[in-house]
Amino acid sequence: MELARDLRKGASLTTVLAPVAGAAIGLAAVPDPVFSQAMVGPGTAIDPRREPGTAIAPISGTIVKLHPHAFVVVGDDGRGVLVHLGIDTVQLKGEGFTLLAAEGDHVTAGQPVVAWNPAAVEAGGRSPVCPVVALDAPAESVGDVVQGDVDAGDLLFQWS
Amino acid sequence: MAERKVSVTSEVGLHARPAATFVQTAAKAPFDVTVAKAGGQPVNAKSILSVLALDVRQGESIVISADGDGAEELLDQLAQIASAS
Numbered sequence: 397m398e399l400a401r402d403l404r405k406g407a408s409l410t411t412v413l414a415p416v417a418g419a420a421i422g423l424a425a426v427p428d429p430v431f432s433q434a435m436v437g438p439g440t441a442i443d444p445r446r447e448p449g450t451a452i453a454p455i456s457g458t459i460v461k462l463h464p465h466a467f468v469v470v471g472d473d474g475r476g477v478l479v480h481l482g483i484d485t486v487q488l489k490g491e492g493f494t495l496l497a498a499e500g501d502h503v504t505a506g507q508p509v510v511a512w513n514p515a516a517v518e519a520g521g522r523s524p525v526c527p528v529v530a531l532d533a534p535a536e537s538v539g540d541v542v543q544g545d546v547d548a549g550d551l552l553f554q555w556s
Numbered sequence: 557m558a559e560r561k562v563s564v565t566s567e568v569g570l571h572a573r574p575a576a577t578f579v580q581t582a583a584k585a586p587f588d589v590t591v592a593k594a595g596g597q598p599v600n601a602k603s604i605l606s607v608l609a610l611d612v613r614q615g616e617s618i619v620i621s622a623d624g625d626g627a628e629e630l631l632d633q634l635a636q637i638a639s640a641s
Contacts (some may be wrong), residue, residue, distance in 0.1 A: 435576035436604060460609045466571075468608055476605040486568050531605040 403548075408473050410555040413505050414524070415479045416526050416548040418444035418513075422543070423527060428483045431527040436478065437530040438538040440553055442546065446515040446524070450496065451481055452548050454501040454528060464493035467509055475555065476531040481512055485524040492516050506549045512543045530555045559621040560635040561594065570612035572637060578637045579604045587624030589634070591641050594619060601634070 407458040414420065419442065426432045426441045453459075457471035465485035470476040481493070497503055514524035516554050533555060540554040559575065566573045578623055582601040589600035591607065594617040595617040601604035620634050 430573045430576050435580060451559075460605075461611060468605065470605065470609075476609075478608065486572070531608070532603050 397423060400458070400519065407418070408475075409411065410475050410530075412439075412454045412477055412504075412528065412530070412555055413452070413550050414442060414548055414550045415454045415509075415528060416442050416444045416449055416481075417546065417548045418442040418541075419544060419545060419547050420542050421525070421531075422503065422541070422553060424439075426483065426525055427523050427525055431480070431483075431529070436487045436527070437529040437531050437533050438508050438535045439477075439527065441525050441527045442552075443512040443525050446518060448511070448515075450508045450548065451479060451510045451512065451526070453505055453507045453509055454495075454552065455477060456505045458502050459509065460496055462490070462495060462497065462499040462509070464490035464495065464510065469503065471490040473535075478527070478529040478531055479509075480512070480527045480529070481510060481524075482517045483525060485517060485522060486522070486523075488517070530554060557621055557623045559619055560631045561617055561619045562635045562639045563617050564612050564614060564638050566599055566640065567614055569614050569616070570607060570610070570618070573641070574637060575604065575607050578634060581630070581633055581637060583623060584635055585623055585626070585630050587623065587627065589592075589620070589622045589630065592619050593617070
């Protein structure tokens, strides 16, 4: 089935960029089993710098879902990447997040999507760690996962 | 074709943990499984992208459909996941 999908999509390679600046720590370090056990999908997570920042689009494509605390960008090849800004941040109901794009917008990789402040999320008692997940991807399709310091827009992982 | 209509009661809707559990359970089935908002277009229930994009909020109703050996049992499981708070 995975082979069939590769054939259908021409075995493309998706370069996923770091949506925020910080330290790439891997999904296993996320304090939420739904991400740390890769239930949502493979990828990594970034422990963001504790300063006001902007989350950018990790790939070029359409913003199919935009919540203040999370968004999904789907590339022209149909591949979707989820960026989740902090853990349990749905409970903030958008407070502290400013949308810089709109659902349905076509964005290029690196374009600002949401402004937020990881320090404020942490001060509110929540983890600001940001999972970046390849949706519907087999675990082995994600590689070249960067570890350590990244700036927003740096290569984060490759999705083959 | 078997189906279940349930109201999603989780505070986060069919996102995060409920969505991941829902999709993982559906993906085990050897037959097609779809989910739709009541009156809406069905999407692949085995795709986390499709389920997240469906954007089911708390209190909304969904229709889960499947056809195959064991469909009734699977739909019971999925209905339970979707309606768990």
